[in-house]
Amino acid sequence: MGLLSKAAVLDGIEGKFVIEEYEVPDPKAGEFILRTEYAGVCGTDVHMYYGHLNTVEYPIVMGHEFCGIIERLGQGVTEDSNGRAVKEGDRVVVVPGVSCGQCYYCKILKIPTRCSNMKAYGFVPNKEPHLLSGGFSQYVHMKYPNTSFFKTDLEPHIAVLTEPLSICVYGFQKAGGVRFGSTVVVQGTGAIGLGAIAFAKRSGAAKVIAVGGPQRRLELAKRLGADVLINIEEVRDPNERKRLVKSETKGNRGPDMVVECTGFPAAVPEGLSYLRDGGKYVELGHFTDVGPTQVNPHWHILRNHADIHGVWGSDVEHMEMTLSMIERMELPYDLLVTHKLPLNRIEEAILGMSKKEYRLDGEEQVIKVAIDPWMELS
Ligand SMILES: [Zn+2]
Ligand SMILES: [Zn+2]
Known part of the structure; x- marks a missing residue:
C-alpha cells in the first residue's frame, strides 16, 4: 500500500x-x-x-x-x-x-x-x-x-510567506522600483501591506508611512520598518489623513510612491490624492472584484502626472527575489x-x-x- x-x-x-x-x-x-x-x-x-x-x-x-x-x-x-x-x-x-x-x-x-x-x-x-x-x-x-x-x-512557517510577499516585489518592480531616499506610503496593514512596508524600507525608502489599523497591526508595521503610523480608526476623515501624510513629506509635496493594499475601493482615490506630482501608485489590494470607486481623471491622474501600476499575481523571478530577501x-x-x-x-x-x-x-x-x-x- x-x-x-x-x-x-x-x-x-x-x-x-x-x-x-x-x-x-x-x-x-x-x-x-x-x-x-x-x-x-x-x-x-x-x-x-x-x-x-x-x-x-x-x-x-x-x-x-x-x-x-x-x-x-x-x-x-x-x-x-x-x-x-x-x-x-x-x-x-x-x-x-x-x-x-x-x-x-x-x-x-x-x-x-x-x-x-x-x-x-x-x-x-x-x-x-x-x-x-x-x-x-x-x-x-x-x-x-x-x-x-x-x-x-x-523554517516552514516563514517559507510559506514567499508567495504572498512576492506580490509586493512584483509591484515595486513594475513601478520601476522604489526611489532611493524616497517617502513611501502603504495603505493597508494586512499581510500584503506589511510585506510592502518591509520591502519598501529594504529597497531604500528613507521614510515609510503606514496608513492602517487596528493598533496591533500598526505596531507590527513599525517592527517591519514603518516610520510613521496613521491609524484609520482614530483618524477617520480621509482629508485629515491626506493632510497628515503630506505633512510628513518635504514641502508638503506628498509621497513619491503610494502602495494600495487595503482591498477597499475608496482607498484608491484617497491614495492617489496623497501623491506628489509624478509620483507612483501601485495597486496591490484588489485581486478580486469588490466593486468600483470614483476617480477624477483630471485631478487624480493627469493633473498630478500620476504613474499608476497594477500587477496580476507574481512570477518565478519575483518568488526567487522574495525568498532571497526573507532568507536573510x-x-x-x-x-x-x-x-x-x-x-x-x-x-x-x-x-x-x-x-x-x-x-x-x-x-x-x-x-x-x-x-x-x-x-x-x-
Ligand atoms: Zn495568495
Ligand atoms: Zn503562456
Whole structure:
C-alpha cells in the first residue's frame, strides 16, 4: 500500500470543506511528490470560497501558498529553479503558477502571469488529471511541466510567506522600483501591506508611512520598518489623513510612491490624492472584484502626472527575489503568521479573514493563517 493523503475539498460556493483521502501516485519523469508543511490561506481563497472568482470550478482543493519537503522525486528532477541540486528530504517553496512559455503573453509580451494556458496549483478542479493539486492537502503532486520551485533552509512557517510577499516585489518592480531616499506610503496593514512596508524600507525608502489599523497591526508595521503610523480608526476623515501624510513629506509635496493594499475601493482615490506630482501608485489590494470607486481623471491622474501600476499575481523571478530577501531574516517575518490550523478549520480561517467581527481563537484580527495538513483534526 502506497502513501495516502488527506485533503480538504471545498464542495461548492460557500460550501463545506470535506476531508477526503487519496492515494498518492508515483511521480513520473519530471514530477515530484511534495509533503506539505504549511499552506497559507490567502484573500484569494476567501473570495474563491464566496464564488467571486469566475474561473474557478468546484469541487476544489485550494491552497496556492505552500512549502514542504520533497517526498519522492521523479526521474530527471535533479535541481531547483536556481540550479541547486535537490534530493528527497529537501524543503522547497513552490511557485503556484505554471505558464506555458508558448502563448502570445509568454512568448511575445513576456508577461507570463497573463499566460493564456496557465496552470496553477490551488486553482484547478479536484478531478483527474488534477487530483492532489492544491496545498490544503498532506501531499501535492507536482506534475505540471515546467513547475518552478526553490530549495530553502528557512523554517516552514516563514517559507510559506514567499508567495504572498512576492506580490509586493512584483509591484515595486513594475513601478520601476522604489526611489532611493524616497517617502513611501502603504495603505493597508494586512499581510500584503506589511510585506510592502518591509520591502519598501529594504529597497531604500528613507521614510515609510503606514496608513492602517487596528493598533496591533500598526505596531507590527513599525517592527517591519514603518516610520510613521496613521491609524484609520482614530483618524477617520480621509482629508485629515491626506493632510497628515503630506505633512510628513518635504514641502508638503506628498509621497513619491503610494502602495494600495487595503482591498477597499475608496482607498484608491484617497491614495492617489496623497501623491506628489509624478509620483507612483501601485495597486496591490484588489485581486478580486469588490466593486468600483470614483476617480477624477483630471485631478487624480493627469493633473498630478500620476504613474499608476497594477500587477496580476507574481512570477518565478519575483518568488526567487522574495525568498532571497526573507532568507536573510533581517526582519521578524514570522510575526505575520498569526494562526496555525488543521485541515478541518479552513472555514474558520476564512470567516476570520472575511468577517470583521469574527474572532478566530479569540484573537483580535487574523493576519495570516497557515494550514498544517498534518495537525490533528480538531
Ligand atoms: Zn495568495
Ligand atoms: Zn503562456
